Amino acid sequence: xxxxxxxxxxxxxxxxxxxxxxxxxxxxxxxxxxxxxxxxxxxxxxxxxxxxxxxxxxxxxxxxxxxxxxxxxxxxxxxxxxxxxxxxxxxxxxxxxxxxxxxxxxxxxxxxxxxxxxxxxxxxxxxxxxxxxxxxxxxxxxxxxxxxxxxxxxxxxxxxxxxxxxxxxxxxxxxxxxxxxxxxxxxxxxxxxxxxxxxxxxxxxxxxxxxxxxxxxxxxxxxxxxxxxxxxxxxxxxxxxxxxxxxxxxxxxxxxxxxxxxxxxxxxxxxxxxxxxxxxxxxxxxxxxxxxxxxxxxxxxxxxxxxxxxxxxx
Ligand code: RBF
Ligand code: MG
Numbered sequence: 001x002x003x004x005x006x007x008x009x010x011x012x013x014x015x016x017x018x019x020x021x022x023x024x025x026x027x028x029x030x031x032x033x034x035x036x037x038x039x040x041x042x043x044x045x046x047x048x049x050x051x052x053x054x055x056x057x058x059x060x061x062x063x064x065x066x067x068x069x070x071x072x073x074x075x076x077x078x079x080x081x082x083x084x085x086x087x088x089x090x091x092x093x094x095x096x097x098x099x100x101x102x103x104x105x106x107x108x109x110x111x112x113x114x115x116x117x118x119x120x121x122x123x124x125x126x127x128x129x130x131x132x133x134x135x136x137x138x139x140x141x142x143x144x145x146x147x148x149x150x151x152x153x154x155x156x157x158x159x160x161x162x163x164x165x166x167x168x169x170x171x172x173x174x175x176x177x178x179x180x181x182x183x184x185x186x187x188x189x190x191x192x193x194x195x196x197x198x199x200x201x202x203x204x205x206x207x208x209x210x211x212x213x214x215x216x217x218x219x220x221x222x223x224x225x226x227x228x229x230x231x232x233x234x235x236x237x238x239x240x241x242x243x244x245x246x247x248x249x250x251x252x253x254x255x256x257x258x259x260x261x262x263x264x265x266x267x268x269x270x271x272x273x274x275x276x277x278x279x280x281x282x283x284x285x286x287x288x289x290x291x292x293x294x295x296x297x298x299x300x301x302x303x304x305x306x307x308x309x310x311x312x313x314x
Contacts, residue, residue, distance in 0.1 A: 001081045004089045005055075013115025014087065016047025020120050021127065024053050025167040026070035027079035029187045030122070030155040035083040037120050037152055042086070047117060049086045054093040061093035068219035070170055070186075075193070089114075102133030106141045120150040157184070177223030179277035189230070189276035192257070193217045196268050199258060202250075206290055209297050211243070211258035212268060214275070221257070226281040228304035230313055231259055232274040235266050239308045241300050242275055248286035249293050262301065279307045 004010060018041045024031045035051060042049035055073055059066040071079065073090075080088050091097070100109070105128045110116040119138060127133040138149045157163040165185045173182045174190050182190040194214035204210030212231075224245040231240045242259040259275055281300055287293040 001085055002087045003077070004087060005091065007089075007091065007109065007113055010113055013113065014048040014050060015115065016042070016045045016117045017050045017087075017115045018042040018045070018047055018118040018120065019050045019052060019110060019114060019116050021052040022122065022125065023057060023167070024051070024076060024080065025057075026170050026186060027076055027083070028070075028165055028167065028170055028185050030165045032083060032187055033155050034120060034122065034152050035080070035085055037150070039084050039086075041118050041120065041150070045117060048115075049084075050089060050114060050116075051080055051083075051085045051087070052089040052091065052114075053080075054097070055090045056093070058093040058097075062098065067168070067171055070167055070174070070190075070220055072193075072218060075191070099129060102128030102137055103141070104128075105133060106138065107145060111145045111147065116147050118148045118150065120152055123151050123154065171220060174220055174222050177225055177280045179222060179227065179280055182277070189278055190222065191274055191276050192221070193272065193274045194257070195272050196270060198269065199256065200252075200254075203258070203260070207294050207297065209260045209294070209301075211260045212273060214257045214259065214273065216257055217272075222277055223280075225283050226300055227277050228279040228281055228307045229259060230276045230278060230308065231261050232276070233261070233264075233266070233268055234271050235264075235268070238262060238264050239304065239313055240264075240275070241281070241297070241304045242277070243284060245284035248284065249290065260297070260301070262305070278311060278313070279304075 018038050020034055020038045022031070038051065039049045057066050077088065135149065135151055142149045154164045156165065163169065170182055170185050173185065179190050194217045196212045197215045199211060199213035222244060227242045229240045229242045231238050238261045240259045240261040244257050246253055246255055281303055287296065
């Protein structure tokens with residue numbers, strides 16, 4: 001995949017570019033379907049598949065707050081690359097973009113600069129100054145400028161068939177701790193990333209369950225509680241149990257995200273790890289003593305092992 005971070009990097013227009021534009025936060029099943037359609041149409045016309053997104057998020061660039069990202073820049077890039085798209089335009093949403101008219105954007109940027117011959121977008125997409133760029137405008141300009149416009153259908157929950165898969169919905173689901181459902185909508189487990197930092201050093205000594213404490217890189221944190229997870233480390237992938245919360249048994253009210261990695265004894269301080277949230281086991285509880293908490297964690301470990309085995313991880 002070619003990554004373009006500024007329009008100036010494009011020398012000549014791409015051959016028969018088929019374009020999609022969006023925030024793609026989460027790169028969820030709906031986005032994946034859209035990207036696949038773009039790749040398919042590009043193949044049909046012997047062209048180039050192109051995805052366009054803005055970094056940082058246009059609302060933030062304008063100083064307006066926006067919800068926590070499901071996938072930050074680095075992960076979004078990886079996932080779009082994995083989709084098989086030829087070119088990713090990841091552009092700064094600067095003055096030029098904020099002030100360009102929808103007409104100007106279509107003609108100058110999409111058609112002249114990128115070489116667009118086809119565009120596939122979701123039904124709710126709008127762009128340009130005052131959001132005046134919409135499907136209607138794309139269609140009418142397409143006739144004049146010689147490109148095809150395709151509006152992509154919504155992808156819905158495969159069981160309920162009614163609930164639309166959207167970034168907004170996935171954010172809610174993750175915040176509710178429903179990581180199993182998030183997995184269905186994302187087509188992969190919800191993942192958090194971060195660096196392993198020094199904790200209170202009591203997990204191993206006092207509880208018998210040492211934990212890697214994570215300084216969260218992500219914006220969206222799942223609901224507090226205990227989860228069965230898989231952990232990607234510099235030493236490979238391992239099953240684990242994670243706790244997100246305040247360790248109320250100890251009463252020091254410090255928020256931590258920590259993971260006990262099963263059958264693991266390596267030093268991973270200061271390295272980056274990725275934690276895939278497979279299943280939610282329970283709420284965090286205040287135990288009357290450390291032994292009770294320790295017994296509960298042992299049970300959590302056994303349940304996690306079972307669940308991960310069922311899912312084919314161990
Ligand atoms: N601390 C609590 O106070 N209540 C809990 O229910 C709780 N559950 C945990 C479950 C797991 C799987 C792990 C790894 C930790 C849990 N902890 C819980 C956090 C524990 O108190 C913490 O790891 C140690 O205090 C070390 O910081
Ligand atoms: Mg720890």
